[in-house]
Amino acid sequence: MAMKTTALIMAGGRGERFWPKSRRSLPKQFLSLTDDGKTMIQLTVERILPLVAPEDIYIATNRDYKALVREQLPEVPEENILCEPVGKNTAPCIGLGAEHMKKKYGDAMMLVLPSDHLIKYNTIFINTLEDAIDVAAEGKNLVTIGITPDAPETGYGYIRLKSNERCRRAFKVDRFVEKPDLERAKEYLASEEYLWNSGMFVWKVSTVLENLQKYLPDTFAGLERIGAAVGTANEQAVLEKEFSAFKAESIDYGIMEKAKNIYILTGAFGWDDVGSWLAVGRIKKSNEFGNVIDGNVITVDTKNTIVQGGKKLLAVVGVKDLIIVDTEDALLVCDKHSAGSIKKVVENLQICNRTEYL
Amino acid sequence: MAMKTTALIMAGGRGERFWPKSRRSLPKQFLSLTDDGKTMIQLTVERILPLVAPEDIYIATNRDYKALVREQLPEVPEENILCEPVGKNTAPCIGLGAEHMKKKYGDAMMLVLPSDHLIKYNTIFINTLEDAIDVAAEGKNLVTIGITPDAPETGYGYIRLKSNERCRRAFKVDRFVEKPDLERAKEYLASEEYLWNSGMFVWKVSTVLENLQKYLPDTFAGLERIGAAVGTANEQAVLEKEFSAFKAESIDYGIMEKAKNIYILTGAFGWDDVGSWLAVGRIKKSNEFGNVIDGNVITVDTKNTIVQGGKKLLAVVGVKDLIIVDTEDALLVCDKHSAGSIKKVVENLQICNRTEYL
Numbered sequence: 173m174a175m176k177t178t179a180l181i182m183a184g185g186r187g188e189r190f191w192p193k194s195r196r197s198l199p200k201q202f203l204s205l206t207d208d209g210k211t212m213i214q215l216t217v218e219r220i221l222p223l224v225a226p227e228d229i230y231i232a233t234n235r236d237y238k239a240l241v242r243e244q245l246p247e248v249p250e251e252n253i254l255c256e257p258v259g260k261n262t263a264p265c266i267g268l269g270a271e272h273m274k275k276k277y278g279d280a281m282m283l284v285l286p287s288d289h290l291i292k293y294n295t296i297f298i299n300t301l302e303d304a305i306d307v308a309a310e311g312k313n314l315v316t317i318g319i320t321p322d323a324p325e326t327g328y329g330y331i332r333l334k335s336n337e338r339c340r341r342a343f344k345v346d347r348f349v350e351k352p353d354l355e356r357a358k359e360y361l362a363s364e365e366y367l368w369n370s371g372m373f374v375w376k377v378s379t380v381l382e383n384l385q386k387y388l389p390d391t392f393a394g395l396e397r398i399g400a401a402v403g404t405a406n407e408q409a410v411l412e413k414e415f416s417a418f419k420a421e422s423i424d425y426g427i428m429e430k431a432k433n434i435y436i437l438t439g440a441f442g443w444d445d446v447g448s449w450l451a452v453g454r455i456k457k458s459n460e461f462g463n464v465i466d467g468n469v470i471t472v473d474t475k476n477t478i479v480q481g482g483k484k485l486l487a488v489v490g491v492k493d494l495i496i497v498d499t500e501d502a503l504l505v506c507d508k509h510s511a512g513s514i515k516k517v518v519e520n521l522q523i524c525n526r527t528e529y530l
Numbered sequence: 531m532a533m534k535t536t537a538l539i540m541a542g543g544r545g546e547r548f549w550p551k552s553r554r555s556l557p558k559q560f561l562s563l564t565d566d567g568k569t570m571i572q573l574t575v576e577r578i579l580p581l582v583a584p585e586d587i588y589i590a591t592n593r594d595y596k597a598l599v600r601e602q603l604p605e606v607p608e609e610n611i612l613c614e615p616v617g618k619n620t621a622p623c624i625g626l627g628a629e630h631m632k633k634k635y636g637d638a639m640m641l642v643l644p645s646d647h648l649i650k651y652n653t654i655f656i657n658t659l660e661d662a663i664d665v666a667a668e669g670k671n672l673v674t675i676g677i678t679p680d681a682p683e684t685g686y687g688y689i690r691l692k693s694n695e696r697c698r699r700a701f702k703v704d705r706f707v708e709k710p711d712l713e714r715a716k717e718y719l720a721s722e723e724y725l726w727n728s729g730m731f732v733w734k735v736s737t738v739l740e741n742l743q744k745y746l747p748d749t750f751a752g753l754e755r756i757g758a759a760v761g762t763a764n765e766q767a768v769l770e771k772e773f774s775a776f777k778a779e780s781i782d783y784g785i786m787e788k789a790k791n792i793y794i795l796t797g798a799f800g801w802d803d804v805g806s807w808l809a810v811g812r813i814k815k816s817n818e819f820g821n822v823i824d825g826n827v828i829t830v831d832t833k834n835t836i837v838q839g840g841k842k843l844l845a846v847v848g849v850k851d852l853i854i855v856d857t858e859d860a861l862l863v864c865d866k867h868s869a870g871s872i873k874k875v876v877e878n879l880q881i882c883n884r885t886e887y888l
Contacts, residue, residue: 191845192843192845470875470878470879472868472871472874472875472878473868473871484857484858484859484860484861485550485859485860485861485884485887486860486861486863487549487550487860487861487862487863487864487872487875488862488863488864489862489863489864489865489868489871489872489874489875490864490865490867490868490871491852491863491864491865491868494849494863496863498861499842500842501842501843502842502843502844502845503842503843503844503845503856503861504845504846504847505844505845505846505847505849505852505854505863506845506846506847506848506849507847507848507849509848510830510831510847510848510849513830513831513847513848514845514847516830516847517828517830517845517847520828520830521828526843529843
């Protein structure tokens with residue numbers, strides 16, 4: 173009989189690139205950025221339902237967002253919402269999920285997924301995950317999903333594959349590399365040997381825990397103590413004690429750059445990491461002038477502009493290539509070419525302690 | 531003894547070029563567009579106080595704005611607020627003022643001034659008005675103030691002077707011409723014989739009434755009946771009856787293009803008709819990046835932009851040459867080169883019966 177398939181959805185991020193819609197109290201994964209009105213995390217859960225039952229979906233987040241997860245994902249059991257007491261990057265987060273799954277099922281197939289990416293072709297995505305599960309089920313393979321680059325992006329990690337070593341449809345991974353500079357990214361693109369690291373992983377719970385034990389033994393020991401306390405009166409106290417002692421470490425750096433038996437599947441399912449407001453221009457339906465308009469908006473002689481209106485009437489006249497986002501207490505007017513500078517606004521707000529806008 | 535000096539300030543306009551700040555319920559003359567926080571009409575009154583006592587200042591407006599006038603100009607007696615029952619352009623408006631002044635003083639010197647222009651050099655302005663009063667006091671002269679053009683503007687009327695005919699510092703007027711096309715405006719500019727029509731006039735009450743009698747006899751007859759009823763129980767009824775029967779006519783077309791003895795004084799007092807949001811960029815203090823900023827605003831990499839913030843935080847990133855105006859219920863984002871298209875927004879709102887935004 174096939175192993176139970178579970179999923180850990182990572183939803184602890186506090187992105188600032190969708191300010192002023194995204195706030196500390198409402199990060200990107202809880203926003204709706206698509207025309208269907210569903211939030212990113214809702215779409216993430218919906219997408220994997222053909223493979224994973226709601227009671228086998230775990231959400232890793234933190235206490236501040238627990239209420240949002242409950243509200244947006246009522247189908248996920250409350251005990252599956254894992255609140256990290258403090259952010260320690262992805263390795264402890266994934267380990268925490270694995271301990272819960274081990275406690276419940278002994279072993280299980282584990283999908284690890286970001287909560288804030290979009291995928292256009294859900295059927296292809298499910299097929300890819302099924303292939304990944306097949307590869308992860310053989311021995312002690314760690315499987316990752318790579319995205320075929322179409323530009324020398326410097327904002328992603330890259331994964332080099334070995335085109336002559338395969339396991340089923342997957343390639344053996346030669347190495348993980350962190351975000352490159354532009355020159356190196358161009359080399360990677362030209363080499364046709366590198367894929368983008370999508371942050372999606374598939375493995376058995378037992379496999380990832382073994383690798384944690386091998387490469388991050390201190391973290392593993394703490395995770396085991398947390399696992400032992402799950403369901404006991406001490407659970408929360410042990411979680412807080414152990415977690416605060418963990419070294420912050422990404423799964424990429426902590427394990428994937430060192431481990432053996434890593435395989436990569438190419439994901440050709442219309443992936444978008446929705447990295448900035450510019451993505452909304454790609455994702456949402458635009459009108460004949462290239463404008464993407466939501467809300468109470470009048471446009472005159474306006475082109476290629478994203479307008480996310482709020483309650484008030486927004487009149488936009490004679491502009492092009494702008495991002496205009498209205499919210500209850502803050503409004504952004506930004507040139508598309510300066511979307512990367514929105515973080516400067518957030519920095520300024522932090523420096524000036526204007527926390528009401530963060 | 532010198533004649534009493536009175537002023538009629540015309541404040542019935544319903545401009546739409548300052549939308550969304552200006553509304554039907556709050557036109558430009560009642561807005562503050564300068565750094566001192568005073569409204570246009572308040573500045574207009576303050577400016578002439580060296581020449582005219584508050585009780586001799588009359589405000590021509592309509593019923594909708596009477597409360598605003600009372601609120602913004604508490605020093606002007608209530609009986610001096612003349613509410614036109616219906617707009618009939620400037621000739622009936624000026625005639626109405628003249629009748630009130632005649633009733634009170636028999637004859638008086640009358641300054642006629644728009645309520646929504648700015649003047650930078652008040653002392654020079656007062657000197658110019660004093661010169662105009664001297665010219666108007668001689669015989670039956672009609673005196674106008676002309677602005678020396680610095681560009682071939684097509685938005686103003688022009689006045690041709692006769693450089694060889696003078697009365698004191700004033701030139702005799704050859705003719706009034708309505709707003710020209712660009713080619714003609716260029717000719718006017720090159721000729722050095724044309725000044726812009728500022729809409730400011732100085733004359734005796736008796737002189738303007740005589741000219742009304744001569745060139746607009748029907749209107750004059752009605753005005754006389756209104757004048758006779760001032761202070762009686764019938765005043766309002768007569769005003770409404772007569773006014774509604776008047777032909778709408780501008781003072782320029784109705785009298786100035788036909789009358790004799792018209793003189794013009796050049797006004798070199800830093801005049802600005804504040805015709806659009808662009809004017810705010812000229813009038814208000816700009817920072818080192820050429821931005822004119824009011825309110826709760828953060829700018830990043832932004833140049834030559836006018837931001838009129840409201841209550842909410844306005845973050846402006848990577849833009850230039852924009853006009854951004856926030857109000858309680860509407861927000862404008864407009865390229866400076868498209869300021870003339872703001873009226874299209876207002877038109878659209880009218881067509882769609884979205885009167886709450888007008």
